[in-house]
Structure formats: structure tokens, C-alpha cells
Amino acid sequence: MESEAPHLLEAREKQERRSGLPDLPNATKGNVVLRFAPNPNGPLSVGHARGLVINSTYRDMYEGELILRFDDTDTSIKPPLLEAYAQIEQETHWLTGKAPERVILASDRMEVYYEYAEQLLHEGFGYVCSCSAETFKEYRIEKQSCPCRSRLPDENLDYWHKMLNGGFQPGDVVVRVKTDMALKNPALRDWPALRIQDTEAHPHPRPEIGSKYKVWPLLDFQSAIEDHLQGVTHIIRGKDLMDSTRKQTILYEHFGWTYPETLYWGRVKIHEWGGFSTSAIRASIEEGRYSSWDDVRLPTISGIKNRGITAEALRLFWLELGITQKDISVPLATLFSHNTKSVDFSAPRLTFVRSPIQFSFSEDIGTLEFPRHPNNKQLGTRSWPMDKKCIYIEKEDAEKNSKMRLKECADIEISNTTIHFLESRHGDEKLPIIHWLPEDVSQNCTLQYSKDDEIHTIDGMVERHNFSAGTIVQLERIGYAKVVDESTLFLSYED
RNA sequence: GCUCGUGUGGUGUAGCCAGGUCCAUCAUUGCGGGUUUUCAUCCCGUCGACCCGGGUUCGAAUCCCGGCACGAGCACCA
Structure with missing residues (x-):
């Protein structure tokens, strides 16, 4: 018995009440790589601060690395803001106390993503789909394969090259990952990996990118490839991205890679503000409701900083909320109480x-x-x-x-x-x-x-x-x- | 509709996986008091919670079953 079930012989010691963040699963000191991947469609919001605080704290706990990755692959719906890149880097430094170990711009890595897309098509694990979004939606609901699904690799590759050479307009075609149309979760059925963007009408704001590319990866694909290439060991993301994890895991299995450990947090709202939509903030600034991103009324990092809230207060605030999957709503008073503690002794x-x-x-x-x-x-x-x-x-x-x-x-x-x-x-x-x-x-x-x-x-x-x-x-x-x-x-x- | 997830005091949070030490932790808020030539800081006290119903067990916040509620995904956004 002693060898087969030692836990029965020993009264297990009750776990101590935890303070601070829980341990990361499967993590050892020096071997942890984390990433924080915002869309630079505006400077960081107080919501982004959570990602930064949690990830950088784990980085410090495990003497690991934190990658700041700009997921700037959408030029039309939530297009990047050129000024945001530098500002986000500064805000990262301000909030976490040091610069991230690596900075990556997805828009610099297009050729890499293309390579893997091509491999996908070549190996028959992906296909170019010319159904409209609506048509495909019906196939997906009905668990039916669309006609494009049976295209042969060579045929797909021809389409692919035509895509790259500008032979298609946005909406004409999309590259899909071939999963299984009978999958229980409808979200996972042959998910889209790359699409066409009209970068003449909507050029990428970085001058060196501009209208250079027509074919752009979607988040699930770009992020999956990049996480693997960068050796990311742990992903901490919102639970709204759970299906994203499942989609990406299918891709990882195909490539024979190991998916990072993944943790999720729920939605947070601040009583006084509601959510933290960067697009909504951007729109309200453009309408003239607020003077700029650092307007003290805005739930942005620069706004809250402008108000006189310290980085330490913001860190304590997010650390206290931790990484539960509950959807929560917190009053600003909680942040302010941390700020008072942070500031009082040194405030003349x-x-x-x-x-x-x-x-x-x-x-x-x-x-x-x-x-x-x-x-x-x-x-x-x-x-x-x-x-x-x-x-x-x-x-x-x-x-x-x-x-x-x-x-x-x-x-x-x-x-x-x-x-x-x-x-x-x-x-x-x-x-x-x-x-x-x-x-x-x-x-x-x-x-x-x-x-x-x-x-x-x-x-x-x-x-x-x-x-x-x-x-x-x-x-x-x-x-x-x-x-x-x-x-x-x-x-x-x-x- | 399908799929996934979450339910602990006013607000958050710990404990839940490995049932007893939990008449449930810590913080914040409210209320009361103390220190202080600031209505600040600091300190003390106090109110206040395990979603509901069954089951297993000597014993359930913790395990099982069934409800209910809330949230998210099902985008050629991230």
C-alpha cells in the first residue's frame, strides 16, 4: 500500500490560504515566456493594464521573458494608429517598471505567416474557399462541407498565388483551416485563417507596410504561428478567446507542436466607466467629446496617469482581482484606495x-x-x-x-x-x-x-x-x- | 439554437481539484470609535456571504445529480 497509494497513508496538509497570484501550471524558473499582444488601434486602456500587470508579474516571479507583440493585422475595421506603437511601449515600461524583453510587430512578419499558410495548403490541411461569408455560415450550421473543401492542393496553391498577386477583392476568397464540419462546437468548423484586405483604400498606417500586402492573416492564425515561433510557454487571455485556443490547438496538432498552457480571465467592468473598448474611445475622441487619449475622464492608461494615479496603484488593483473567470464589476473607489496607500507617505x-x-x-x-x-x-x-x-x-x-x-x-x-x-x-x-x-x-x-x-x-x-x-x-x-x-x-x- | 464558461457578504477575493482544523480568509465600502493642530494618513471595533433543490457521508462551500441565473463564442475584428 505504501508504494501504491502513499497519499492514503499521509494526512495531506491543508493548503495555506493563498496570497498573490497562483502558481503557473508546468512552469519552472527561467523557462517561462509570456506575451502581451494588443492591437495598436489606440494607446492602452485600463483593461489592457490587466494583461500587462498579470503577465509581467509572472515574468518576474519566474524570471522569464515578456514579449510585447503588436497584433496589427487589421487595416480596415480596427486599423492601427501609428502613434500608438511608441506610446504603448512607453506605457508598458511605465506600468511594469521595465521594458519588455522582446517587441514584435505582426506586420513585419507577413512573409513568415505566408510560409505556414502555404505549407497548410500544400499538405491539404487548408483550402482556399470562395464562398461568401453568408453562404459558408449556412454550411457551417448544417455541418455540410462547402464545394471548395475538396479542392486539391495544387488547385489551392494556384488560388493562393492569385490571392498574393492581387487577383481577388476582399470577400472573394479566404484561406480556411480544414478541421471537421461535424465538430460539436460550430465556431471551430473550418475556421478562416487568412483573408484579403483592400490596402489601397485602407493602407496599413506604417509607411513601410502601406499597401504592400493584400493577403492578411486573421488573429487565430497569426497568433498561433507567432506564439510557437517565439517559444511562448503560457498564454493568459480573456475567456472570450477560449474558442480561439481550441481552433489553434487543432492547428498545433497538425504541425506537431505543443500548445502553450493557457489561463483565462473573465470580463471586468468599472462601475463608473463600463467597458474599455479602444474603438469606442477612439471614436469619442474623433467626435471631439474628449480632447485626447490622455483626457482624465477616459479609461486609458494615459488618462488615469494624468489624473495622478500611480503605476503601483494600478498594479495592486489588478493583482488583487487576480485571474478568475468570473465577470466582475468593480468600483473606482477600489483603485483609489490603492492609490492613497501608494501615494500618501511621499505626497507633500x-x-x-x-x-x-x-x-x-x-x-x-x-x-x-x-x-x-x-x-x-x-x-x-x-x-x-x-x-x-x-x-x-x-x-x-x-x-x-x-x-x-x-x-x-x-x-x-x-x-x-x-x-x-x-x-x-x-x-x-x-x-x-x-x-x-x-x-x-x-x-x-x-x-x-x-x-x-x-x-x-x-x-x-x-x-x-x-x-x-x-x-x-x-x-x-x-x-x-x-x-x-x-x-x-x-x-x-x-x- | 448550438458550443463553452461562471455562480462565496454592498463590491472584489481566498478556500473547492486531494470533504472535517471554515459558526468561512483578506481587502474595500458603509457605520461607530481612537491617534492626529488636515474632513488626510494610521489604528481599533462593527454590520455583512457559500445561487436553488436533492443525493453521498458520521461530516459538504468543497464530491455527485438536477434545476436556475448570468456571461462569452459561433466575424473575411483583435
Whole structure:
């Protein structure tokens, strides 16, 4: 018994509660190759960030490699955007902390795909089909072979060459992988591998490609070939691509290759945004609804970055959701809570007074010196001279109270436009604490924030500073914000 | 319609494969409190869940059967 069923003799130890990502099946350190393959029809969305975060984390866990592959093989429906290539590379670096080990452009690899397509036809495992999409659909539903299926390899090769030489228009013909028309899953029956695109009317945006090719591979074919050629060991993709895996596995079996281990995740929506369709975002920008891809209202990586969200927050966010196949909908508040943790300790405190009202001190108090951050002494101190004896406080505070405590200063009482110091000057009484600003260190500033898909602004006075654009600060009693320029701040989110 | 997949608190998530240690983990949100000269951070407390119905078993969130619900694919998009 000991040799035949040792597990019966030993009480198996209960699995520890897991934290972080689960192990990758069949993976060993140093032998893992992953890929992230977006269509560059626009810069990356927050949804793409999931692919990047999960794949790059596994890359790091297994000391493997991450390939960034541009699947830019559609020039008419979701055509690539030339600027997106470089931007996606930058965003990848920003989010994952380093450059991908390899970068591949599918549009550079056309000859390779052709080679395998030709082999497919030559070996009788594929055929050129001249049925219309609708006609073939009927055959597929009826589990019937279409007439083109019985073409001989030589005949197919003739068609193939005619395809390559521009002898067909889009829709005329398509190369199919010969599977089995009786397959249970209708999606797998003789699936299309390459088609014709009108690259005169819709040239590829890369000038070196342009109208050079008429025949283009479809995702299932291109991706299958490339994954094998690059030695990809693990694919992590959306579960909407499950049938894609099955189609590709049939192709792999024909070529005698081993299909990578594949994991899937479900659909994610963000309450405030819904999905992350790149095409929809692109359309809304082109319509002029948004200024550009990095508009703070957009669910793009550049938009969220622009808002003052850190790469770390985005990473923690996606890591926490993991790779379950459930379809989920998450509120933005979850991302923001990660951002607060990511940012708080290093965010210098800055005073911003909304709707400022001016008051004068009844007496001199000299220069005030106090820390830039209550817990992080490394951020140094700030010093407020008060030669003018004139300060700003928020309108709302002035209206709500007559006695209050000026933060880091003293207890006061206001009357008309004058501030008198109270006996309890050093804080014996419990008074509302408000933030305030001496005129000596003030300057006009606009605080922007996004709400309900609109950008709103609040005018006020900000403490004079020289933090560079992009610095994340905390506006005391208001929230975290990003410095846009000398006189503009952007509030990342409301608390 | 066919095919595939998923169902744990308000929202996510762990546990499920190898049934007990699970009156179910962690986070977030809400509520309450503490620290703090910020309505921030941090800390503490609290509310709150195994889709339904059978079955197997001494014992089921975990295994089996049957429902139901939701999602995706069936594109000459990726």
C-alpha cells in the first residue's frame, strides 16, 4: 500500500490560504515566456493594464521573458494608429517598471505567416474557399462541407498565388483551416485563417507596410504561428478567446507542436466607466467629446496617469482581482484606495483655499515654521512669513464658525474682516480646525476635477510652491492632487 | 439554437481539484470609535456571504445529480 497509494497513508496538509497570484501550471524558473499582444488601434486602456500587470508579474516571479507583440493585422475595421506603437511601449515600461524583453510587430512578419499558410495548403490541411461569408455560415450550421473543401492542393496553391498577386477583392476568397464540419462546437468548423484586405483604400498606417500586402492573416492564425515561433510557454487571455485556443490547438496538432498552457480571465467592468473598448474611445475622441487619449475622464492608461494615479496603484488593483473567470464589476473607489496607500507617505502637503475670503490679523505673529508632511520628516519644513498680516480662509469655514483654530497656528475669532486671537491661543478648547493661507505665500490657482464625465474647476489660492508638473501632492482637508502647472492643480479623486 | 464558461457578504477575493482544523480568509465600502493642530494618513471595533433543490457521508462551500441565473463564442475584428 505504501508504494501504491502513499497519499492514503499521509494526512495531506491543508493548503495555506493563498496570497498573490497562483502558481503557473508546468512552469519552472527561467523557462517561462509570456506575451502581451494588443492591437495598436489606440494607446492602452485600463483593461489592457490587466494583461500587462498579470503577465509581467509572472515574468518576474519566474524570471522569464515578456514579449510585447503588436497584433496589427487589421487595416480596415480596427486599423492601427501609428502613434500608438511608441506610446504603448512607453506605457508598458511605465506600468511594469521595465521594458519588455522582446517587441514584435505582426506586420513585419507577413512573409513568415505566408510560409505556414502555404505549407497548410500544400499538405491539404487548408483550402482556399470562395464562398461568401453568408453562404459558408449556412454550411457551417448544417455541418455540410462547402464545394471548395475538396479542392486539391495544387488547385489551392494556384488560388493562393492569385490571392498574393492581387487577383481577388476582399470577400472573394479566404484561406480556411480544414478541421471537421461535424465538430460539436460550430465556431471551430473550418475556421478562416487568412483573408484579403483592400490596402489601397485602407493602407496599413506604417509607411513601410502601406499597401504592400493584400493577403492578411486573421488573429487565430497569426497568433498561433507567432506564439510557437517565439517559444511562448503560457498564454493568459480573456475567456472570450477560449474558442480561439481550441481552433489553434487543432492547428498545433497538425504541425506537431505543443500548445502553450493557457489561463483565462473573465470580463471586468468599472462601475463608473463600463467597458474599455479602444474603438469606442477612439471614436469619442474623433467626435471631439474628449480632447485626447490622455483626457482624465477616459479609461486609458494615459488618462488615469494624468489624473495622478500611480503605476503601483494600478498594479495592486489588478493583482488583487487576480485571474478568475468570473465577470466582475468593480468600483473606482477600489483603485483609489490603492492609490492613497501608494501615494500618501511621499505626497507633500500643500494648502489650497477654495473660494477664499480675506481677513487681517489684529496683531503681528512673525514667521511660522512647520513640517511639509506630518509623518515624513524627510520632506522638510515650510516657512510662512506674515509681513502683510493678511490671510485667506475658505468662505464655507468663515460662514460656518466664528471661533476656530487655524491649523498649525492659533485659536481665533473672526469679526467683520478682522481676526482676533483667543486666550486659548495654544489649543485648550476643542475648536474646528481649518486650513488657511497668508497672503505673502499665496498665488491664484485653479483646481480641476472630473465628475460625471465633465471637468469642473474651482478657483482659489494655493500656497506658493515649486513642485514640478506631475508631482502628487495632498491638498490639506481636500485630497490628493497632481500639479499640472504653476497655477493649476488636478484633484485625483474625491474622498 | 448550438458550443463553452461562471455562480462565496454592498463590491472584489481566498478556500473547492486531494470533504472535517471554515459558526468561512483578506481587502474595500458603509457605520461607530481612537491617534492626529488636515474632513488626510494610521489604528481599533462593527454590520455583512457559500445561487436553488436533492443525493453521498458520521461530516459538504468543497464530491455527485438536477434545476436556475448570468456571461462569452459561433466575424473575411483583435
